[in-house]
Amino acid sequence: MIARFVERYLDPSETLLEVLFGLIMALTITTGARLLSPRADIVGLELALALLGCNVAWGVIDAAFYLLGTLFNRNRRLQFVKKLQAASNDAQALSIVRDEFDLRDEPSMRAEDRASLHASLLELFRHAGTARARLRRDDWIAAILIAVLVSATAIPGLIPLLLLQDGFVALRVANALQVGLLFLVGYWWAHYSGGNRGQIGLSVALLGTALVLVAVPLGG
16 A cells, blocks of 8 residues: 555656665665774664664755756756747757657667657647646655655664664664665566566665675765
8 A cells, every 4th residue: 555655656766766775875874883883882872863864864855856856857848848849840840859759768669650659749749838847746745755765764774773782783683684675675676677586686785785885985
């Protein structure tokens, strides 16, 4: 039910990337504390607060970027419509459509089918409105979901930090949980994109861990 609600407002790729981003952010905090702090200086509660604060802050920032990106993309598309409508002839207008919708990243199709689609898009946008785009209710809900997703990825790391008295052990457990969740994100990724779920899950877990190991020495 929750997954269905999220899919109403966020594309699966957006959801997966936000969860992946949040997990890597959380793992960077716990791995950095694990590698750079003396065992005696590790205090579970302090780290839990730092972890939660970091992910909540970046969740809010990412949500704001989502809203900015949404507004930018819609108004950029309106500039395309204005340019198309200002074209001096159909050949020029069709060239503008082909540049905007080059279809290189889409499944391969016959040349005649591609031409037919471009012609249909030309007719579709020829009389489209050009009023400046604004954010809608769904956009704000999507942004809130992004903030919640990134913030929620801190929870697996918080649990051992709050429950285990030995902060060093808690960090090891937190790191293991977060790497395991990276694997699950990759496994979930393969559900939508195809491929061997185990291999993709392992690849995402290794990639996420590698990114963290790069980020920690650089001060991330």
